[in-house]
Amino acid sequence: MPAILVSARKPFNFTSVINSHGWRQLAPFSYEETTNTLSYVLRLSTGRVIDLHFHDAKEGVNVQIPKLERGERTEVADKVTWMFGLDMDFSHFYAASHAEPKLLHAKKLARGRVLRSPTLFEDVLKTILTTNTLWTATRNMTLKLVNELGASTAGREKIDPPLSAMIKKAFPTPEAIAASSPEFLKEKIRVGYRAPAIHQLAVRVASGNFDLESLKTSDVPTLELRKQLLTINGVGPYAAANLLMLLGRHDFIPIDSYALKMVSNEWYRGEPITAKEVEKRFEKWGEFKGLAFWFWDWKDNG
DNA sequence: GGTAGACCTGGACGC
């Protein structure tokens, strides 16, 4: 199988990226622990759906791909650069955190990059699917969404049952989700009350009324970016902070029940706390607040 | 600005 090497700005640690959060467990990602291989089913801009396998190449990411045209290879390289944040620079964060014992490992393990999907649309939807539910349900909803509405590696031709198990699917496009209905999303994908929000976002993006992908490269201040993310139904303070982290803006902390638990165990003897206490503990980290929180060496991370 | 309650799913638990 052909392969391409996509280089990373140093320092880089493949394992740190794929372990940065739970994204590798969400379809169309999959992970094989014994070989430390991350896989992803990618839909190219031409509509072709391909299977990618990522391996550690020390100086970057080695990507196993099917035979592709030159333009397709360039597109894959660009997507991989985004997904792994290969061009990102965390030197200022490492300098700011070098004296903090709880962040000693940050530079050593090249922490800072968080695994992303190729499109912001996919990351927004996945983030909405993490809200107000348990992780197993998030995994189920994502898998159903991909299986029901995603384009397949086999194209449109009909596949016999024995072969169909080998066919993989990409994350659905905004158009595919927009063409479904809130009722379908609720009843088939089991997304519950999130159905109208998910469908509405797909319609906004598919119709061209909301250029979500442009936020990936936007240079507007973080507060303004946050404001735009909060216009999305289903995206509240937690989801917006999570998405800002994925966008490389680290001024906000995604405060969920896990954050409250960790901060409470660290500084408040496990007693009930509010978001205010979390903010207070990380206030001094300023523009690195999100990074300091995300990569903090917690006393009890169970 | 702060707070209470509804929104859903699915896992855990008791019977």
Place this chain on the structure above:
DNA sequence: GCGTCCAGGTCTACC
């Protein structure tokens, strides 16, 4: 197998 309870953020109404 069935019913009940509970965890998990966002949104809206209300104070």
